[in-house]
Amino acid sequence: MMEETKATKLIKRAETTQPKLTGHFMKVVHDQDLSHAYLFSGAAGLGKLALAKVIAMRLFCKNIQSNGMPCGVCNECVRIAKNEHPDVMLVEPDGRSIKVDQIRTLKQEFSKSAVEGNRKIFIINGADLMTTGAANSLLKFIEEPVGNVNSFLLTDDYHKILPTIQSRTQLVEFPKIDPVMLVKYAEGKQLTKTAINLVLQLTSDTATIDRLSEDNWLVSMKQQIEAWFSMLEKGDYQAFPLVQTNLLPLVRDREDQKVTIEMMCLIFRDVFNVKFKATPANELAFGNVYDLIKQMANQLSDKQLLSIIDDILNNAKKQQINISFQNILEVITLDCLNQIKG
Ligand SMILES: [Zn+2]
Structure with a gap:
């Protein structure tokens, strides 16, 4: 049996919690049909972060499997799973909120690499915890995406997200896990x-x-x-x-x-x-x-x-x-x- 890594665990979790959505997004990536911004909504534990990371792995993986999934063992997959990949950024609440400085840092990182033409992924976990300043700062960024950028905003309830952000992202509601x-x-x-x-x-x-x-x-x-x-x-x-x-x-x-x-x-x-x-x-x-x-x-x-x-x-x-x-x-x-x- 293949050795379990953080990356293979994530793949397993995505396939277990959301087999349909996982399959759907693997196909979307394959068809090069990924939208610029998604809003993943669903209770904790439904696999939102796992799926966002697996999509990122699928985009960067050097060794896509015959079933269309990322391999979970190549350098790209492993670094994404460990949050160490330079082109995949995860923003999480600093204390109780996501602050405007965190979004500014993110934007700076992205404008640098956009010039180089690299694909960039950003994942905002707990997007409903953005301060108003952070949300507004992000809004401008989503409105005018620079280069090859895909963003995933994760929240336990999309109603908590500013309507202006909702309207600029594609909502994906996560269903309960099949028993x-x-x-x-x-x-x-x-x-x-x-x-x-x-x-x-x-x-x-x-x-x-x-x-x-x-x-x-x-x-x-x-x-x-x-x-x-x-x-x-x-x-x-x-x-x-x-x-x-x-x-x-x-x-x-x-x-x-x-x-x-x-x-x-x-x-x-x-x-x-x-x-x-x-x-x-x-x-x-x-x-x-x-x-x-x-x-x-x-x-x-x-x-x-x-x-x-x-x-x-x-x-x-x-x-x-x-x-x-x-x-x-x-x-x-x-x-x-x-x-x-x-
Ligand atoms: Zn891989």
Whole structure:
């Protein structure tokens, strides 16, 4: 198998998230029909940046594949993927906004090379975060494109973009990712069948799948949640030290906090689904500990179970009011034990 590089990963992501758009744009480049300016609109994780970069790779690649895709291994592809290509510029928010100076720098770079006649690509990620000054400065640039320039403006919602810019770009709305493609993508991350079930209940975008599967995070956390759940099932107060010594060290940031609580909720939702036979065992998020889930289902009344799920959801809200995460997990653990032993 070919070695994975940043560039081959990008190609894979574009093909997974947006197979139709990717195919479409490869053909457009082949037919030399690319417009000067595009506005890519769609939620985070739908592959906007991946596709913009893959189009740039396709324009510069020295070794176009028989399927019309860039190779992902030549010097051009590799440098574009790493944002090190002199003719492909990526502008991203500096802090919370894209400032007028950033657009000015971009324009200077382009006017230099336009003289040399090189093709130039610029990608503005988070185009809705341009200050008014930046947007106006860009506007003039898009109105009078110099030389061989293609621009890609990326936003999560094109309504946030100035109408004057909208009208000078070609809008491309990114559709949701096909669930079948998402499963394929998760399979490519070497996740087990139940880990895939779990990840697909946590997210529907590839960027989050990447994040969750990085350094085996999801699998490690899943094991800890299962150990925690097993202690709850036995009514064992060792669930407390476990939270502190095994679970908390895995939590790197707020995003991890959110996912951890979602996973706690999901394992109890599995109990609910087993109790009411709502979901086949092979579709559970924690199907690998089915026996444990079944035991919990037998042990709890409907009322207790709903009360636990409610408790977890209510405690999850405390994340917004700066209560320590350890404290939140301990309250959840205590509430669960009270219901289970109750
Ligand atoms: Zn290449």
